[in-house]
Amino acid sequence: MVTRFSSISTKNLSNALKTLTIDKSVVATSDYNEFHKMAKRFLLRNILGSNAQRRHRHHRETMIENISSQFHVLLKEDPLRPVNFREIFESEINGLAKKQALGEDVQSIYVEGLVIDMMAGIIEVDWRDFFPYLKWIPNKAFEMIMNALIEEQIKRIDSGEEVNCYLSYLLSEAKTLTKEQITMLVWETIAESADTTLVTTEWAMYQLAKDPTRQDRLYDEMRKVCGCNKVKEENLSQLRYLDAVFHETLRKHSPTPLVPLRRVHENTQIGGYYIPAGSEIAVNIYGRNMDKNHWDNPEEWNPERFMDEKYDPLDMYKTMAFGAGKRACAGSLQAIFLICVTIGRLVQEFEWRLNDGEEEKVDTVGLTSQKLHPLFAILKPRE
Numbered sequence: 294m295v296t297r298f299s300s301i302s303t304k305n306l307s308n309a310l311k312t313l314t315i316d317k318s319v320v321a322t323s324d325y326n327e328f329h330k331m332a333k334r335f336l337l338r339n340i341l342g343s344n345a346q347r348r349h350r351h352h353r354e355t356m357i358e359n360i361s362s363q364f365h366v367l368l369k370e371d372p373l374r375p376v377n378f379r380e381i382f383e384s385e386i387n388g389l390a391k392k393q394a395l396g397e398d399v400q401s402i403y404v405e406g407l408v409i410d411m412m413a414g415i416i417e418v419d420w421r422d423f424f425p426y427l428k429w430i431p432n433k434a435f436e437m438i439m440n441a442l443i444e445e446q447i448k449r450i451d452s453g454e455e456v457n458c459y460l461s462y463l464l465s466e467a468k469t470l471t472k473e474q475i476t477m478l479v480w481e482t483i484a485e486s487a488d489t490t491l492v493t494t495e496w497a498m499y500q501l502a503k504d505p506t507r508q509d510r511l512y513d514e515m516r517k518v519c520g521c522n523k524v525k526e527e528n529l530s531q532l533r534y535l536d537a538v539f540h541e542t543l544r545k546h547s548p549t550p551l552v553p554l555r556r557v558h559e560n561t562q563i564g565g566y567y568i569p570a571g572s573e574i575a576v577n578i579y580g581r582n583m584d585k586n587h588w589d590n591p592e593e594w595n596p597e598r599f600m601d602e603k604y605d606p607l608d609m610y611k612t613m614a615f616g617a618g619k620r621a622c623a624g625s626l627q628a629i630f631l632i633c634v635t636i637g638r639l640v641q642e643f644e645w646r647l648n649d650g651e652e653e654k655v656d657t658v659g660l661t662s663q664k665l666h667p668l669f670a671i672l673k674p675r676e
């Protein structure tokens with residue numbers, strides 16, 4: 294997929310989906326063309342590239358502090374009550390996505406005489422609920438919200454106020470884009486930030502809560518590397534076991550089990566197979582990560598397999614979790630920072646144990662291997 298990208302970089306969408314995504318005005322679904330290159334460049338420059346991630350670092354630090362302090366508050370109220378990991382993580386990561394995209398964690402907005410709750414607007418119940426695989430298409434309420442936010446932002450720019458966010462950047466820099474295209478691009482960053490990051494972090498915390506020995510090993514590694522300090526992004530390169538926990542979770546619980554369909558536009562060969570032009574291919578990441586020919590005991594969650602010399606900690610292709618080639622995930626850097634630092638902090642600060650009956654709850658739902666049942670765990674603050 295990396296070497297053949299020029300012949301398999303286009304995503305195929307039906308005519309209906311093309312219309313609904315305003316002729317594929319979203320980085321993840323657009324064809325591999327000038328629009329895609331321009332939109333991905335904007336996204337990397339303003340939010341997801343390494344310089345942009347440095348500028349947004351304070352949002353990530355605030356998010357992780359908020360998560361930790363909310364767990365502490367819940368434990369003070371009732372130390373024995375199981376905590377719902379997802380409820381807290383999801384609201385914080387949505388807040389982070391909104392700050393990066395819109396400049397603030399917009400909670401509600403006044404549109405045509407109504408006050409609309411922002412997240413309720415995004416996930417408004419409508420026809421998408423009958424077609425769960427189309428959940429990612431923005432709805433009318435979101436378009437109304439975005440129109441109101443765009444008007445607000447234009448007024449701010451006209452008055453000379455500087456806001457470091459994607460919407461403001463697109464309005465000032467992307468003069469060739471229509472309002473509808475800007476709406477889609479901004480919406481994309483909010484919709485794509487949360488799901489896969491939540492899925493990976495929740496499964497990692499489930500596995501660590503189930504396995505006190507491995508949890509202790511991770512805690513000991515952080516004591517050695519960070520001492521009494523809170524784990525930070527700059528520590529990640531020294532935390533080999535944390536990296537192994539991350540990759541093993543991506544392998545066992547592939548957050549994107551299938552790479553979205555690619556259309557092959559010239560005859561090519563992949564993995565020894567001849568693929569004629571016009572074919573559609575779906576790469577089965579889950580299948581590959583569960584293949585006994587590639588992995589010993591693939592059903593087992595075993596981070597130690599990534600401590601082996603043969604795995605390079607910087608190799609992003611070992612589980613193919615972020616895809617590959619020109620269409621590889623644009624958000625992998627943000628995902629690594631958020632997921633690894635969150636796991637590290639939560640294990641530094643609390644001992645995790647699964648709530649009774651939790652171990653068996655391993656069913657998944659949706660396109661992203663999300664846990665069907667949110668993780669409930671018993672937490673004990675560490676000394």
Ligand code: HEM
Nearest residue numbers: 320321485486489548549615616617620621622623624628
């Ligand atoms: C653990 C977290 C994540 C995983 C496992 C993941 C996985 C993937 C995969 C498999 C693809 C398709 C790659 C391909 O076709 O080869 C993709 C594309 C993409 N992802 Fe992620 N993703 C994650 C987090 C994020 C985040 C936080 C963002 C931020 C908004 C993001 C934005 C995107 C975008 C924009 C694309 C489309 C890239 C393109 O078509 O050029 N992802 N991701």
